[in-house]
Amino acid sequence: MPPRTAPLSTGGGGAGRGAGRGRGRGGTPISWGSSASNNPNAPQISNHVTTVGVKRPAYGVSGRPIAVYANCFETTIPEKTIYHYDGAWYVTWLWWWMNVPNLTWPRAIDITGEKALPARLNMLIIKALQEVVARDVFITPAVYDGRKNMFSTHILFPEHSRTFDVTLAAGKPPPAGAGGGKPPKLYKVKITQAASINPELLRRFIEGSQSNDEKVATAIMALNIVIRMDPTQKYPFNVRSFFPGKETKMIGSGIELCRGYFQSVRPAIGRMVINVDISTGMFFRPGLLTDLILDFVGERLGNPSVLSTANPRGLGDVRNRRNLGKFLIGVRVNVITGEAPAKPGAPTRPPRAILALSDKDADQIFFAPSQGGRMISVADYFKQLRGRPLKYPKIVCVAVGNKDSWVPIELLAVVSGQLMRKEVPSDRTKDVVEFSTKAPKERLASIRQAFSVLKYGDSPYVQNFGMQVEENPMEIKARVLKHPTLQYGVMRGKPTKVNPANGAWNMREKKFYRPAKVGRWLVIIFESERRFDARTATEMVKSFSAACNEYGMLMLAPNPEISWIVGNPRGSIMKQLKDAGKAVVDKYKEAPALLVVILPEQGDEIWREVKHFGDIEMGVPTQCMKANKCGRGKPQYFANVCLKLNGKLGGINTIPDPETERSLTDPNNPAIVMGADVFHPAPGSVGRPSFAALVGSVDSEAAKYVADVSVQDGSFSKRIEMITGLKDMTKGILIKYMQYRVQQEKKKMSEAPPKRLIFYRDGISEGEFPKVLEVELPQIKAACAELKINPKITLIIVGKRHHIRFFPKNEGDAGDKLGNCPAGTIIDREIGHPTEFDFYLQSHGGLLGTSRPAHYSVLHDENAFPVDALQALSFTLCHVYAPSTRSVSIPAPVYYADRVCGRAKNHFHPDESLDGSDTASRASNDDGTTLMKSIMNAFKPINSKQSNAMFFLQHLPTLDSCTHNHSQICTEL
Structure with missing residues (x-):
């Protein structure tokens, strides 16, 4: 929540966070040839306006113009003053006791240490407050975010704060002295005035005459709460998305998918807009808890007897039981009583959350029903004392309410509409993608249809705040940039040049720009000879070698040793790899320079051990x-393999043509390009690490990269997005850059340092932009200072987690048969930031569903790049992703950093099981600190023999046969 502010004055915009920053930063005009203020193409931004990042110097003009629709809908700004209130909610119990003298009902007793209530419950409390308890206060409905912020168009009460008593129980409370048990909860709601907001602030902000300060942020937050208030009271919701439940699909693993709608109010250039999109939610399968569990473990429904701890292949396996327990924790359930339904209006017991899964069956769990009573099993309790024998007494139970209250799972039902806040299981990713994917025309039609559900005009909250929403998507002027020319190796005495078409090209009659040499190599096969026999292996070697030769890679030892390793017990894989390598050393007196490993269909664990062996242990x-791919592999398959292998062996596949792409390859102004990313553990994890990766180019063409990866504390309470060790990582990359320039490119030592450092940062939300400038930028500068070099730094944030989509207005402007905008579509007008330098670039051609553009925000620019030059440079970098013959959705160094983060769990020895992949913590005596320290100590760096190679080009085995446009795989999630 933004800090409390004083009521708005009508004076000019105050100083924002960008005030007083250095060259190229907010508050300082940018000069890049002609003055931005004198440039007719420059936006009209007041001189006094300060920004977090770079103030927008101008709009881009290069490229072919096209018209597109954006999934943004213009909305008006309220005319009324908006009043902001803080809310404090705490719970008390109402008790009344018989035979207690001088008791007056009700008597409130505060319960200290109460945890924060869930947003869905808070919404119900405020609904009751407004509609029942304090109707005289809430003359017109206020809006509430489910946590602490409330906004109203009128002053609720004259005093600074007021406390209300709210109960959700139906009917009136019983009279004093009445008998009965525990009454319903009483919720004390304390509401405190925070500030008043003049909406004129927003008008000035979108017109470029107001800084983006806390008051503006609070006003935007208020409008977002206004549009979300109505649907969040009707449907399951997840912050900015809600799910009506009209389109659902069961996909197994206890998961139900549901189509929903995303909505967010955003400032744009000269207007406020609502970004509307479709979204996909994962829900716990509703219905019988036994069905949910059977679905999760992959058993057929209707046969819960398999859920016994006596079943060694089922829940008798400790690992299976632990995984199921993690999945079930927090799931809300109702007890199936089997009794007649309660009378209308009678209070019902609220759902309770599952706290644990038993390690014994119901007939083996004993407890005493009453104090001093004899011990009895859960199964016998229901049979003898409740007169309700269990149908399945020999299956597990779950703890609900408290960890000592074990309930048979056959008596529980899962409450519908429960969002799963967990990672997508790897074996269900394909199902989620298929459900989420919609072609552009279908997606735009669904977004238009959303208005029949959103019904902004019918919302009493939207009406009260005086907002009117346009129901037609915005039409925007876009441009399509020219693809960069790419250069491959020499054929017939001259370099081969390629001009991509809609982000794609092919490798026919081309050789790599710098082909690698393949030394002594060894083929290791983790598949039976029955499925992958000697003849298949020979054909594979022949096809693989032919592909290498076709693209210029020199096979120094064309006949490899072939070794079958079958029936490997867990933990022996690395030993067998070492033994196979030693046999080559004994025979040829030299170590293998390459291991080609053939994996079975379910070979993910073997893959991880192979990568640890190669990247970490042996180098x-x-x-x-x-x-099943390489055994019948076609030339295209082995061509894809060569794209990855050439880079890993030190080669370069292609470079931007130095003659035409001067913005990146200017020999008089050498540049190093870096990409950085941070990977966090799954929600709910304790004692799990975060991984930070930095990737940087070392050659003059920004086509060859090296990487560094580190581990940092990923505890939720300590989790930070900033890279804590960025200075040392940057320093190491810069040293390798200068070494490569001297040793490989034969530059003089005085020519080795870069004059420009272009830094792309991934994974940062807009609210964290100031931290990047305050924490990471100084580390980059400190690394340069320690090396006594002074490159001009440009820092750009690349955003992928947004819901902006573009759709070509005219069918002739579509770049593919699905109807996506063509690769190179760029938008920097109308829906961009009102004052800061940003743009959207859809750099890749579509393969699946609706393509997602990347959002670029320029935070720091000492190079004073012209707008067109920086946009073209970013587009060019999307074409040098080595494993691909397609442009990708983000610049290659950012993509590489993402890959390095994803592989970081391979830096732990497989036997240590400290890979950070679990979605919940293992047992620990503290908050995970001890486990975190052990994990960080167990993290191993890349082997020095691999530290200068592009070892990260190997894809996960599940993606091995993809067409290298992996940016498309999760565009819909």
């Missing part, structure tokens, strides 16, 4: 292939 390049 030897590895290339994994699935047996």
Whole structure:
């Protein structure tokens, strides 16, 4: 929540966080040839306005103009003053006791240490407050975010704060002295005045005459709460998305998918807009808890007897039981009483959350029903004392309410509409993507249809705040940038040049720009000879070698040793890899320079051990292939393999043409390009690490990269997005850049340092932009200072987690048969930031569903790039992703950093099981600190033999046969 502010004065905009920053930062005009203020193409931004990042110097003009629709809908700004209130909610119990003298009902007793209530419950409390308890206070409905913020168009009460008593129980409370048990909860709601907001602030902000300060942020937050208030009271919701439940699909693993709608109020250039999109939610399968569990473990419904701890292949396996327990924790359930339904209006017991899964069956769990009573099993309790024998007494139970209250799972039902706040299981990713994917025309039609559900005009909250929403999507002027020219190796005496079409090209009659040499290599096959026999292996070697030769890679030892390793017990894989390598050393008196590993269909665990062996333990390049792919592999398959392998062996596949792409390859102004990312553990994890990756170019063409990866505290209470060790990581990359320039490119030492440092940062939300400038930028500068170099730094945030989509207005402007905008579509007008330098670039051609553009925000720019030059440079970098013959959705160094983060769990020895992949904590005596320290100590760096190689080009085995446009795989999530 923004800090409390004083009531708005009508004076000019105050100083924002960008005030007083250095060259190229907010508050300082940018000069890049002609003055921005004198440039007719420059936006009209007041000189006194300060920004967090770079003030927008101008709009881009290069490229072919096209018209597109954006999934943004213009909305008016309220005319009324908005009053902001803080809310404090705490719970008390109402008790009344018989035979207690001088008791007056009700008597409130505060319960200290009460945890924060869930947002869904808070919404019900405020609804009751407004509609029942304090109707005279809430003359017109106020809006509430489910946590602490409330906004109203009128002053609720004259005093600074007021406390209300609210109960959700139906009917009136019993009279004093009445008998009965525990009464319903009483919720004390304390509401405190925070500030008043003049909406004129927003008008000035979108017109470029107001800084983006806390008051503006609070006003935008208020409008977002206004549009969300109505649907969040009707449907399950997740912050900015809600799910009506009209389109659902069961996909197994206890998961139900549901189509929903995303909505967010955003400032744009000269207007406020609502970004509306479709979204997908994962829900726990509703209905019988036994059905949910059977679905999760992959058993057929209607046969709960398999859920016994006596079943060694089922819940008798401790690992299976632990995984199920993690999945069930927090799921809300109701007890199936089997009794007649309660009378209308009678209070019902609220759902309770599952706290644990038993390690014994119901007939083996004993407890005393009453103090001093004899011990009895859960199964016998229901049979003898409740007269309700269990149908399945030999299956597990769950604890609900408290960890000593074990309830048979056959008596519980899962409450519908429960969002799963967990990672998508790897074996269900394909199902989620298929459900989420919609072609552009279908997606835009669904977004238009959303208005029949959103019904802004019918919302009493939207009406009260005086907002009117346009129901037609915005039409925007866009441009399509020219693709960069790419250069491949020499054929017929001259370099081969390629001009991509809609982000794609092919490798026919081309050789790599710098082909690698393949030394002594070894083929290791983790598949039976029955499924992958000697003849298949020979054909694979022949096809693989032919592909390498076709693209210029020199096979120094064309006949590899082939070794089958079958029936590996867990933990012996690395030993067997070492033994196979030692056999090559004994025979040829040299170590293998490459391991080609053939994996079975279910070979993910083997893949991880192979990568740990190659990247960490031995420092030897590895290339994994699935047996069912390479055994019948076509030339295109092995061509894809070569794209990855050439880079890992030190080669370069392609470079931007130096003659035409001067913004990146200017020999008089050498540049190093870096990409950084941070990967956090799954929600709910304790004692799990975060991984930070930095990738940087070392060659003059920004096509060859090296990487560094580190581990940092990922505890939720300590989790930070900033890279704590960025200075040392940057320093190491810069040293390798200068070494490469001297040793490989034969530059003089005085020519080795870069003059420009272009830094792309991934994974940062807009609210964290100031931290990047305050924490990470100084570390980059400190690394340069320690090396006594002074490159001009440009820092750009690349955002992927947003819901902006573009749709070509005219069918002739579509770049693919699905109807996506063509690769190179760029938008920097109308829906961009009102005052800061940003743009949207859809750099890739669509393969699946509706393509997502990347959002670029320029936070710091000492190079004073012209707008067109920086946009073209970013587009060019999307074409040098080595494993691909398609442009990708984000610049290659950012993509590489993302890959390095995803592989970081391979830096732990497989036997240590400290890979950070679990979605919940293992047992620990503290908050995870001890486990976190052990994990950080167990993290191993990349082997020095691999530290200068592009070891990160190997894809996960599940993606091994993809067409290298992996940016498309999760565009819909």
